[in-house]
Amino acid sequence: MKKLLPILLLLVLLTGCFNEGPDVTIPSETPAPSDTNVPSDLTMAQIIDLICQDVEVPAYEAAELTDENFEYSAFIPYEEGLTGYKADALINATAHSLVLIHSENGNTADLAQKILDNANPFKWICVSAEVTQTAYTEHYVILVMSSAEIVEGLIDNFQSAVNDGDATILDSVSVDLLAINSEFIAD
């Protein structure tokens, strides 16, 4: 039995090695978007890849949100008609989260505001996201918590990636109060 245990452990590890699991995307490998019109039959995972196109995001794994983890990632309770996907960084030491929500109910403006109000850039415990921002179209809401540069890049790509009409971008919230003040002065 004692000899079998290490062999079993090794087998479990090897299974892990070859277990592909959900697709992991390394930023440089995202598919190129078609020029202007994105086909509307793209999956949400593919839309996320388009949003991340040409932005230096950390390696991520796009996964559908379940009833259990919806509120933890999206900061609003799950309700009928919502489909959510998250594409967080693979490790907890990287404060990076992208959440894309599709709403059949068309209440995206309210959702985006609620998400922005509730979003917690300190949810990672030992690191915090520099900037939090949301944006929405008629059917989609995006929440990004990351560094200022990444948030800007992802929000910029949002409208063309979802191909769902004009996007409205809500004011960003920065952890560094000085950054908010300087933006205010610049405005």
Next chain:
Amino acid sequence: MQILKTKKQIMAVAAIFIAVYHLWIPVFSSASLAGRFENFFVSIGYIGVDLFFFLSAYTLTLSDMTSKWKFIFKRFKKVYPVFLIFCVIALIIGKMSLSQFFSTAIFLDFFKNGGGSFLWFIPALLLMYVAFPYCKSILSKYSPLKRLAISIIVWVTLSFAVEYGLSGIVDISIFLMRIPVILLGIFLAEYEGLWSKKRRLILAATLFLPGIVLVYQFGYLDKLTIPFDSIFYIVALPCILGLIFLLDVAFQGVSVKVVDILGNATLELYCIQMLIGSELVNIIFSITRVKILTNLITFITVILLSIALSYLRRYIINRKVA
């Protein structure tokens, strides 16, 4: 308990817990049973921090504090230079701005952003070193029961003040919610060298298994945040205590060279993973594209770097002393 003898080994285990929490890429599909177990294990890696606070409080209680300033200075001399060096490196490599650097170096950032502050654990630990001798001296006038009652009242008052009165100004709940584990460390230090292996094993079994269930429910599935935002740390107390008894028994009279060496490099291990861990994982993963291999290479690299830096630190200190 034999914590004074097993401290280094328990510290090594705590450091691994924290590193797993920060740097481990989940290998299994989250829908599978193995994946769920893995996610749970990674998510509760924060209990490594509680182990550190417990051990610090335990050993501080048994330390000589005849001269408070000498005691505080000695502790600062050991930890603060490492903290400052890593802050300087973070500034140089662009991980923080100049204003953030100053704010972090004088602990202002820790008071403002709590767990989101760079290397927050070190300011928290140093804060404990400063407060400890004074609290001990004030409370020593009272009976043990009164001491406990005063400590709990002060802790609850501070927690409410920070949560509801100073919200948005001060955010040190991540530290305040560790005060109960610190109090446990102080309390149990009285029993150093007194409890048999059998007693500790019974305590470990009694606390650890129900403790794991509590952590699973209230620290993982549905994090408890009422009445304080970070109260789920307290839910982990039985599990932490059980784990300490278990590790104390497991390492009693046992010396594993690698674990001992790692136990001496925990400060560096923490600093390195917070400074370059994230970038390291991304680089290794972009080369290997295999999660388990990335995890292995990352952990080996970070551990080796920590040990090398720890040796360097000790070498410099020893040369100064000589």
